[in-house]
Amino acid sequence: MPTIRDTTDVLVIGAGVAGLACARDLCTAGLTVRVLEASDEVGGRMRSDRVDGFVIDRGFQVFNTAYPQVRRRLALRELRLRPFTPGVLIHTGSGTLRFADPSRRPRALPDLLPGRLAGPRDLLALGVLSARDMLAPVRFVKRAEDRTTRTALAAAGFSDDFVERFFRPFLSGVFLEDGLETSSRFFHLVWRSMLRGSLCLPDTGIGEVPRALAAGLPRGVVRLETPVERLTDDGAVTPGGDEVPARAVVVATGPGPAAALLPGLDLPAYRVVTTYYHVAPRSPLGEPTLLVEPRRRFLNTCVVSDVAPGYAPRGSALVATSVLGEDTEGREATVRAALGEVYGTGTGGWSLLTVRTIQAALPVMAPPQPLSRTTRIGPGRYACGDHRATGSVQGALASGARAAREVLRDLGR
Template identity: 40%
Template sequence: MHDVIVIGAGLAGLRCAGLLSAGGLDVVVLEAADAVGGRQRTDIVDGFRLDRGFQVLNPAYPALRRSVDLDALALGSFPVGVRVRTAEGMAELRHPLRYPLSIATSLRSGLVNGRDAFALARWTTPALVRPLSRLARNDVTLREAWDAVGLSGPLRTAVLEPFLAGVLAEGGGETSNAFARLLVRYFVLGRPGLPAQGIAAVPEQLAAHARATGADIRLDARAERMTALGEGVRVELADGDSVRATRVVVAVSPDAVTDLTGLARPATNGLQTWWFAAAEPPTASALLTVDGRGRGPVVNTVVMTHTVPAYAPAGRHLIAATCLLPRGADPAEENDVRRHLSEIWGADISAWKLIRRDDITDALPAQPAPLGAARSPRYAERLYVAGDHRDTASIQGALASGERAARAVLSDAGTSRSAASLHR
């Protein structure tokens, strides 16, 4: 019998497993898919690297810095800013502290006025100096918070709303203001990008560490049910096999939590990503581009190969376009996406080849207001739950939740490894 079974080899499960095995426990990880990563997967299609939906990795995440060797990922970094399609043309807004020479251009864009700039500063400043627990006091929706600080002009409607719609996977401003501020803090402090080999490089590194410390990771091993068994738990697999352990950590995606635990299914938001191949890019800019006119289904689009050239074969370019995927609504269709992209880029894209469309129904756990505290990993005798749906909807939240579950297991198992040592 093992000490711990971790169900799920996503970021939370792999981080938890690595810490537990490093703490001296006998750990086995059961993963239903044919590779580790969960929602952080990368596929090679016709020589292109396609992540499962458009993703970014922010090196400012504290749990990420604790968990992986960032230098080994060879991150390509997106410019910190956004391009905006307006009725007059294309405008660019960049981080004013990192690109001070861009301030005059931003002011001439017509997207920034004094009132909006002051309101944005009022909204952003607390996020840079206060912990999340303080930001979450008297939490309201993002929409209500922007109304309260007087942010109402084009900086909100043409820039922030379309940009954050793609980040939060919802466009109605219903997300927790505290959570949105937390993400903005990370955007200000970090420079998001992607590993040269795709987002899958992150879970692959976590898996390598877990294996090096003794964890056994079994792929194509779908857990179907758990049964209490004396001083332990038996996990039955879809192929008829079973595995026993003293404790079990359930670190599966939100859509699979209920089947294994009986806990309520976490609410999620969906995203749809379209991947196109082109011989020539529609722009030389690597900035994420949004439509400030509020038209069409595309919330953002970017030429991936300007930031991570290895995402495409030599001489080719990869363009990503992301749409919202509201539950119960019809997804965007290719004709509408192509029409909108042509308008955004101001280019003929008829020769672009559609490589793949990713409909990610459970892309992110919803974070409604008021934002609750991170949930305890303990939910039953010898049973624990981890995942970003137990923390914040982010890579940071997934890794931090995995760490918290590992601390709980090590404490309950009576090991000598201190909780503080897990943060080294």
């Protein structure tokens, strides 16, 4: 990169969704902005790759249409979103049960009859919880006492059996932890968003979301394949020694690079998740539904190409299965055996396409969990991302928006 001699108002380091949201708001306010991204594409952890004609997201992800920041910033129709079934399949030792929202799938109402998935006590508690989270002003949720999700579910009247049969296996894939230790305030916000919106995937991969955000920036603002080595009093320096002067710097990278650029930055621990992508000659399920199980052999699995056909070439099916932690020796074989059981089919004809391990997939969100934290780290220095808010697309976008507001305030704009 040639040396940039003209001082820009704000340098944003990292073109994930937080950095892109921050840059968009700063540009809208009339500031000059440069976004430097070390990799060859925008998106950070929210990226999609092409592998042998298949679309592979960097870890299984879903897109929630109800997030306020999503609705504010994105034209959802242009993303060509394909929805999941509004529910989940739960594989138990006695068969597979369906949990679905009867207001969206009335034919699934018999699955909620007492004695199948839940008893009368749990169904009543579920109705009360869902009505409150969906209809109450969001400020009530945000100001509620924060405790673990497990404690909150017990206080709401759910039986241990129903929590273990439904909530724990389902939420393990949302929180990336299987003890329901996550903040109850965050759980209620997530539950609210699921009731109010739809879980979807863009037909050509989750990477379409950050690409849509980047498309809203003025031409030339984002520079790809431009890493930053360190910050200086006047901006930043690239590994080649080129200077990028700026009045303010926003670090919008993942936790590792952020800690290197901003020594002493307070960062939470992060969850690690691995996703196995298998190719099958045909779909073992035939519907766009997430499948979970209480036995903890995996977090969740789904036939991604049943949800969004663009993920797989015609005549093939793509199955994504996520587990907590690293890809260890023999783990894929264990997962494959579990998939044969839960899908009720042989997996001998399946091939392992690729494996994606995400080291910093989601921040740990134990109570008390702040829903937003200042992005101001020091004079002219800011940090945004899900580690400054909540582990979600909403949290990352909101953190980017907050960084822009704080920069504008400090620059007198």
